[in-house]
Amino acid sequence: MSRPFASVHEYEAHQRRVKGTPAREPLTSCRFILPIPPTVNHMMATMARAGPKTREYTEFVQAVAIAAADQGNPRIEGRLAVTVEIVPPDKRRFDLDNRLKALLDALQHAGVIEDDEAIDDLHIRRYPCNIPGEGSCCVTISRIGA
Numbered sequence: 172m173s174r175p176f177a178s179v180h181e182y183e184a185h186q187r188r189v190k191g192t193p194a195r196e197p198l199t200s201c202r203f204i205l206p207i208p209p210t211v212n213h214m215m216a217t218m219a220r221a222g223p224k225t226r227e228y229t230e231f232v233q234a235v236a237i238a239a240a241d242q243g244n245p246r247i248e249g250r251l252a253v254t255v256e257i258v259p260p261d262k263r264r265f266d267l268d269n270r271l272k273a274l275l276d277a278l279q280h281a282g283v284i285e286d287d288e289a290i291d292d293l294h295i296r297r298y299p300c301n302i303p304g305e306g307s308c309c310v311t312i313s314r315i316g317a
């Protein structure tokens with residue numbers, strides 16, 4: 172039995188080898204509206220670095236994969252600029268930077284970006300809670316120089 176592909180890129184590479192299908196052209200930018208990413212503290216079920224992931228993190232990764240599939244599984248290659256805008260669901264305090272790791276890892280897992288190492292320009296902004304209970308995260312990814 173064959174194993175599932177780890178990413179869209181791996182699947183496309185397989186398709187090119189087997190069927191000679193052409194690769195999709197990389198986009199220059201895309202935007203996603205996502206749920207708020209979990210904090211770094213809520214990614215792992217234990218403190219072990221390679222330990223099991225929490226249900227909250229797994230559900231977030233699935234939400235990112237669904238959002239990417241809804242947009243035709245876009246991928247952006249090259250050096251990247253990323254803007255993250257978070258609207259919290261309530262007025263509780265939280266660190267913005269603790270949300271980035273889960274978000275960037277989920278985008279990489281969904282195949283939208285090849286590696287978060289390619290991000291040269293990163294902006295994150297918090298907006299006030301407008302509708303209690305309805306938070307969101309808007310992510311804009313652009314290829315630098317495109």
